[in-house]
Amino acid sequence: MAEEAQGAEFSPIENKVMESLEDVIDPELGIDMVNLGLIYDINVDDAGKCLVTMTLTTMGCPLGNLLHDQITQAVESVEGIDACDINLVWEPAWSMDRMSRFAKVALGIHG
Template identity: 70%
Template structure:
């Protein structure tokens, strides 16, 4: 999800975000977008998509599996030719980044 004040997503970037909603964290059973792990998505004029994201923990054992699933989801969007994943640790992920849907699904209230 793009930071407030950031450039709004293009239609293609919105399609990428929709595709990423199909990538489910196998440990939590919720998609990466609703978990708040996707920080930004940008697609350039050459069709190169850069997904800026984080993981819930450093050294996540599922990172290779998630990389494959993210790449497949991104490349499923017609205008995208290449997927680059920019894995960041700042800002650190916490439950406040989760959508209301994700918090309710996991039984987190507040």
């Protein structure tokens, strides 16, 4: 279901959630989750419940719990959001190709 929604245009509140997630920084890389390409989809229902479909750079990421808490806090800080669920997926696998140009430049990755 989340894969079907990927690529769909976000609603205004979903855009606000994505903006808020730009404040969640991966402590190891110093880049936000959005620019790293770790956020795959955002879905907000009419009741104000947000589902964030995302991945991590590695399956054994030791910061998973910290990032979960920071993402939940960022999402729930958006007006109109009453709850946040995180759908952590491993398919499609994350790769550096998912990073924004900003993230690549900040990390010194060229090409």
